[in-house]
Amino acid sequence: MKKIGVLTSGGDAPGMNAAVRAVARTGISKGMEVVGILRGYNGLINGDIKTLDARSVSGIIQNGGTCIYTARCLEFREKAGVLKAKEMCIKNGIEGIVVIGGDGSFRGAADLSAEGIPCIGVPGTIDNDISMTEYTIGYDTAMNTAMELIDKLNDTASSHDRCSVVEVMGRRAGYIALNTGIACGAIAVITTEMPYSIDDIIAKISTARAGGKNHFIIVVSEGIGNSEAIAREIQDKTGIESRATILGHVQRGGRPTLRDRVEASKLGYYAVELLEQGIGNRVVGLKDGHVIDVDIQEALSMKKAFPVEDYKMADILTF
């Protein structure tokens, strides 16, 4: 291929810039022209495209967000949108595209691949909810951000003998909740993947309080919601002053951790290696620490197991 594009789509994730840089520099080192397609598939439909040279991706590996912007594109979900994008690729001489994003972005990549423009998906989402890979770009940074914020809430909870109910991101996945819960010593972690009972959590809090524990953290995943109601019920039934905090979008930004920068670099590099061979319709990911690639449809149909043993361990470690 002589000319390839890279786009970021869906929610931004720390480390996306490292992946964009890796795609640009790998492509350039192979003699390709590399263009950044701005604001996801919108940029492809509207021809919002800029050439990325080696210097234009300098100084971005350490920044959160994405320097080529991101968006969710409704028009691209329709066949007409995909055809417009295909025409734009042909007009601009773009022979292949690296799509950095989540499941929704990969559906678009499969549609465009089926229209003859090979696309490679690179998993970029803080949620780590892509089944074909054990890791998605942004996950580590988001968890560390949430951990630091929960630690701060813990200071206040312990100073005031309170219970702090903290809602972390993850619309359809409880991985951030589980790991930050373990890392912050939460008395309970509530996610959509596991059954839970508020009465059991209250009983656990009461037993721990009788044993001398004066403050409590409960981590709730966004998919559950109801953090305010959970805090109110705990306060009403235990008499422990309880507060709910929704961490929200602060978890999506910030300087990517080493892990995010390194994994994003590897995945971006490997994606270009595939395009160079004319291969499309694949998603790259990590398995046992190694980069692998899987057919997009297959990747979308896979189910990710929730680490039930870790969940049980989290329950045992805090009382």
Ligand code: F6P
């Ligand atoms: O997929 C990443 C994510 O941050 C989810 O955890 C969250 O549910 C969602 O995006 C929020 O999306 P938006 O930024 O569009 O509100």
